[in-house]
Amino acid sequence: MAKRFPLILIIWLLTDIYFFQAVKTLTANPIIHVAYRLIDFVLIAGMVAIIFVRRSGKTAQLLITMLMAFMLLTFVPRLFSLPVLLAEDITRLFRDFPQRAIWVSELTVALAAVIFFVVLFGITRGRHFYRVRRETLYFPDLPEAFDGFSVTQLSDIHSGSFTSDSGVQKGLDLVNAQASDVILFTGDLVNNKASEMDRWIPAFSKLQAAYGKFSVLGNHDYGDYVRWESETAKQHNLVRLKQVHGDIGFKLLLNESVSVNKDGQSITLIGVENWGKGGFHKYGDLEKAANGIADGSFNILMSHDPSHWDAVTLGHHKHIHLTFAGHTHGMQFGIELFKFKWSPIKYVYKQWAGLYEQAGKYLYVNRGFGFLGLKGRIGMWPEVAVITLKKAY
Incomplete structure (x- = not known):
């Protein structure tokens, strides 16, 4: 885990930053922005903690299980919805980079929401x-x-x-x-x-x-x-x-x-x-x-x-x-x-x-x-x- 942590963190941050573009397009509410960042901070802190704690005890195993679940709930929906934003950015290259279209960001977030519930079903009932x-x-x-x-x-x-x-x-x-x-x-x-x-x-x-x-x-x-x-x-x-x-x-x-x-x-x-x-x-x-x-x-x-x-x-x-x-x-x-x-x-x-x-x-x-x-x-x-x-x- 320790050896793979830098790569995991880089992928995490890249998807986080990119998906946040859709969030900013849809709302300027600072409370939502702070909440979004707070969730990521907690998860990354958990990832760091796992490296330094003993993983043989029940408490540590419970922490790892919970962290894996929350990581999947946040990371997977973002990852699979990002191609929508990427497709828009490819077209923006040829249009002098206009502002992001609201409907594209809405589609991105809606797709992420659907995938979120699929992941939630898998974790709870799958x-x-x-x-x-x-x-x-x-x-x-x-x-x-x-x-x-x-x-x-x-x-x-x-x-x-x-x-x-x-x-x-x-x-x-x-x-x-x-x-x-x-x-x-x-x-x-x-x-x-x-x-x-x-x-x-x-x-x-x-x-x-x-x-x-x-x-x-x-x-x-x-x-x-x-x-x-x-x-x-x-x-x-x-x-x-x-x-x-x-x-x-x-x-x-x-x-x-x-x-x-x-x-x-x-x-x-x-x-x-x-x-x-x-x-x-x-x-x-x-x-x-x-x-x-x-x-x-x-x-x-x-x-x-x-x-x-x-x-x-x-x-x-x-x-x-x-x-x-x-x-x-x-x-x-x-x-x-x-x-x-x-x-x-x-x-x-x-x-x-x-x-x-x-x-x-x-x-x-x-x-x-x-x-x-x-x-x-x-x-x-x-x-x-x-x-x-x-x-x-």
């Missing part, structure tokens, strides 16, 4: 605004018994962030309503500690699937992001977390594979531990997990981090037909309208949300069931993914 996303995929070598086989995928539950029983239950009811053949969970059950799931075990254990529930670990499941009193305590936490997967009825796959059988035919389900680029641990071992898989089998992989697909899976000697991943959360912020999809996370991950295909191999990146950091979701709503497998004749 965390449990679950969406079902469906895809149907066709494979010529899919065993006939699995024609129409449905898979519900969950990812990034992050139970340590949950506070609303009714909100979480809303999402779980939506999962069961899909009546899928299997449920796959692709990691990050907790934020840091296995105990974060204690409250939610009864609810999650009621998830139902005819042919089983399977899971893998994500980067947050190993306890790598919290200070432990000893290495032994950290290892005990991981042991308990693995037990929790069993407590909620999921078969945890640790660099291994299992067969899912139906009407005398089978498909292979592979699960690897977390493997990620960019400084993340590489616990996953696809070679080990795929060892012994018969040639010609239909293979589905669960791998938490989508960077594993490009780096390892695509080039593996076993044909992995379909990979399920998560991890990115779609950054919990973005825009999805019709076929248009954008989030800042796309500049970090090549595959970051939804379905991807290369050389007949598919990757589905789940936007996540839960949330982390920002206690909300803006545009990138929490997701229950349903993939239906069909045989291509």
